[in-house]
Amino acid sequence: MTDKRPEVGLFVTCLVDLFRPGIGFAAVELLERAGCAVAVPEMQTCCGQPAFNSGDRADAKAIAKQVIEAFDGFDYVVAPSGSCAGMIAKHYPELFADDPEMIVRARDLALRTHELILFLADIRGMQEFDAAYAGTVTYHDSCSGLRELGIKAQPRALLEKVSGLKLVELPGAELCCGFGGSFCVKYPEISNKMVGNKTADIEQTGADTLLAGDLGCLMNMAGKLSREGSKIQVRHIAEVLAGMTDEPSIGEGQG
Amino acid sequence: MESTSKQFKQNTRVALDNTALQSALGKMESGFVTNRANAAARLPEFEALRDQARDIKNHTLENLDFYLETFEENVEASGGHVHWAATAEDARQIILDICQSVDAKTVTKGKSMIAEEIGLNAFLEENNIEPVETDLGEYIIQLRNETPSHIIAPAIHVVKDQVIETFQEAHTQFDPARSLEEPRELLDEARTVLRQRFFDADVGITGANFLIAETGSTVIVTNEGNGDLTQTLPKIHVVVASLEKVVPTLEDASAILRVLARSATGQEYSSYTTFSNGPRRAEDPDGPEQFHVVLLDNGRSELLGTESQEVLRCIRCGACMNHCPVYGAIGGHAYGWVYPGPIGSVLTPTLIGVEEARHLPNASTFCGRCEEVCPMRIPLPKLMRHFREKSFEEKLTPTAERTGLGIWAFVARRPALYQMATGLAMRMLGALGRRRGLFASLPMAGGWTAHRDFPAPQGRTFQQQWSARGGRRRAGE
Incomplete structure (x- = not known):
């Protein structure tokens, strides 16, 4: 075989796997269009962030070790989430700081791991998208992607290539939506105040579609918009870039 | 407190x-x-200054004993006194003793979070000494019998109408029909009342933003100038500061001052940056007769060498x-x-x-x-x-949280079990929620559904669908 395509292991993320597999298939589609060979290791569940952020370091390490092993041998590991990619790329090495053998493997995986949009734009230099979307879109910067991985310009640059799509900036796009993993159920009133501020900003843009790169934030914002009776469609950016917007949007019924 | x-x-x-x-x-x-964003953008070296400020404090904390002792020597050399307070109780007692030594009736206070930490006002009142806050925000909340809700804007939780009400109640010496609608009028009234309190005070207590080891100086930054009147008019100036406020040199303080106000309010500098060096000297036109620095530990030294040491770099900018x-x-x-x-x-x-x-x-x-x-x-x-x-x-x-996390982690550490369990659960949830696309309530998810709908899953998990279509599982397969 003379196939020199980079081998990409897709880290599906637990939320995408369980709640919106369509994002995973959009990611596969985009990665293949970007010239990658994609495989999905079976031995993945979650990145371990719920344990890590709850102070349960032992379980976080066990799950991290499982991920490190599952993604051995790939040129790249790509996740359609800044939060999970940030966990692997920034926090796994921290978890194994006192384990001389595992830290080497954790750092190696960290260097190979990227968030999907950043990977497509910065690593693969993807320029062309065979996608169209008839709508006015606004974009929320999810915190981990923005602050841990520096994802800000990439999604906007890629969305510009989608024909028919009009992008309007979201005021306070960098403000947290109030999801925060288990935060939103442990401190629901504070979370509600934060997501309420966010949906007010979203409504103010006049956009008909809200996009972001993390399903947790998207489910939080979609759930609040829906509770408020809003008709704004909520989707992961990968669905739009891959032209896979036939499925109902997040929280939208099949009638 | x-x-x-x-x-x-x-x-x-x-x-x-x-x-x-x-x-x-x-x-x-x-x-x-x-x-803050505008102030940072106007200064090209802002990010480099942050690194420098961090490094200065890290170095100081690594050598904290040395710099504190140098600071003490230099305060004593300029005629002042340093008191070491291990606990809040010690600090309160030291300050009370100083006040009682001149039979103090009232003390004016500049804004100090350390004074809040040691509960100084209540303690002085118990001992028949009246503390008078002189920072406008602190003055307002003192009248309202509240505590600061922000470290640099203590009355940020109070709106103008509440201030008007508070002043009407407290300042009965003025015409009840006077206008207080304009912020300027409120400011002028507070200033008039406080002016006499400054003259009457026996002791002035301030905090410190920095303690400078090489000169034995204490530094405060304010925007109202109240700190200067607090510390120069009474017979005694007491500085109460926690021990991590020390920096080695004047240059170090200057470097950190360049990031302090920009980070806090977006100002390049606060309106007043005041350096205090000992009591009044013979040739000085004014100043206190006695200068005391109360250095509070209150658990901070135990953080040295631990993961939490980094918190001691804080300069309280807010x-x-x-x-x-x-x-x-x-x-x-x-x-x-x-x-x-x-x-x-x-x-x-x-x-x-x-x-x-x-x-x-x-x-x-x-x-x-x-x-x-x-x-x-x-x-x-x-x-x-x-x-x-x-x-x-x-x-x-909480037990419920630990149990939930424990079950989740048990399953997440067993991919085969995980995929079977989640596959079944999502199929059920998906089937139940497909028509409407979301749930308005769900058992055990009240924290979510009290305020938001819960988007339904699409149905079969990604992993099930990937297996069904025979997708690649390993690199190079």
Whole structure:
């Protein structure tokens, strides 16, 4: 075989796997269009962030070790989430700081791991998208992607290539939506105040579609918009870039 | 100060229902946040200065004993006195003794969070000494019998109409029909009242933003000049400061001053930066007869050499709380102790214990905005996570949460079981929710569905679908 395509292991993320597999298939589609060979290791569940952020370091390490092993041998590991990619790329090495053998493997995986949009734009230099979307879109910067991985310009640059799509900036796009993993159920009133501020900003843009790169934030914002009776469609950016917007949007019924 | 951090959740509800507070908090983004961003953008070397400021403090903390002793020597050399206070109680007693030595009736105070930490006002009152706050915000909340809700803007939770009401009640010496509608009129009235208090005070107490080891100077920054009147008019000037405020040299203080006001208010410098060196000398036109520095430890030295040492770099600029969406939702009082916001979520469990303050480091989405703006580059989310680990280890995390996490982790560590269990669950949820696309309520998800709908899963999991289509599982397969 003379196939020199980079081998990409897709880290599906637990939320995408369980709640919106369509994002995973959009990611596969985009990665293949970007010239990658994609495989999905079976031995993945979650990145371990719920344990890590709850102070349960032992379980976080066990799950991290499982991920490190599952993604051995790939040129790249790509996740359609800044939060999970940030966990692997920034926090796994921290978890194994006192384990001389595992830290080497954790750092190696960290260097190979990227968030999907950043990977497509910065690593693969993807320029062309065979996608169209008839709508006015606004974009929320999810915190981990923005602050841990520096994802800000990439999604906007890629969305510009989608024909028919009009992008309007979201005021306070960098403000947290109030999801925060288990935060939103442990401190629901504070979370509600934060997501309420966010949906007010979203409504103010006049956009008909809200996009972001993390399903947790998207489910939080979609759930609040829906509770408020809003008709704004909520989707992961990968669905739009891959032209896979036939499925109902997040929280939208099949009638 | 007594803590109500344990009742954080109740405090939160009270704060969210307080319309005056909510209206005050609504102005933070357009004020502090925008001003800081503009100030940082105007200074090309701002990021490099942050590194320098961090390094100065790291070096100082590594050699804290040396710099504190140098500071003490130089204060004594200029005729002042240094008092070492291991605890809040010690500090209160030292200050009371100084006040009683001149039979003090009233003391004026510049803004000091350390005075709040040691509960100084209440203690002085118990001992028949009247403390008078002279920072406008502090003065307002003292009249209202409240505590600061922000470390640089103590009355940020109070709106103008409440100030008018408070002044009408407190300042009965003025015509009840006078106009107080204009902020300027409120300011002038406070100034008139405070002017006489400055003259009458026997002792003036200030905090310190910096203690300079090489010169024995203490430094305060203010925007009202009240600190200068507090410390130069009375017979005695007492500085109360925690020991991590020390820096080696004047140049070091200058470097950190360049990031302090920019991070705090977006000013290049505060209106007044005042250096104090000992008592009045023979040739000085004014100044106090005695100069005392009370150095408070109160648990800080125990942090040296631990993971929490980094919190001692804090210069109390307030940028973390100005940028925190949780602080922006609930304000400062809900945190329940002296220091609110992200720095409070780390300092409070450090100083009064994780059992008392467990909620604070947990009530964060880890959005990272605090760390992004902290001029001293304190890794606040990392330190909050450290306390989450501590409360998990000490089994302070609620049982339901631990059990839930335990079951989840057990399954997540067994991919085959995980995929079977989640595959079944999502099929069921998906089938139930497909038509409407979401759930308005779900068993065991009340925290979510009280305020939001829950989007239904699409149905079969990604893993099931990938297997069904025979997708590749390994590299090079």
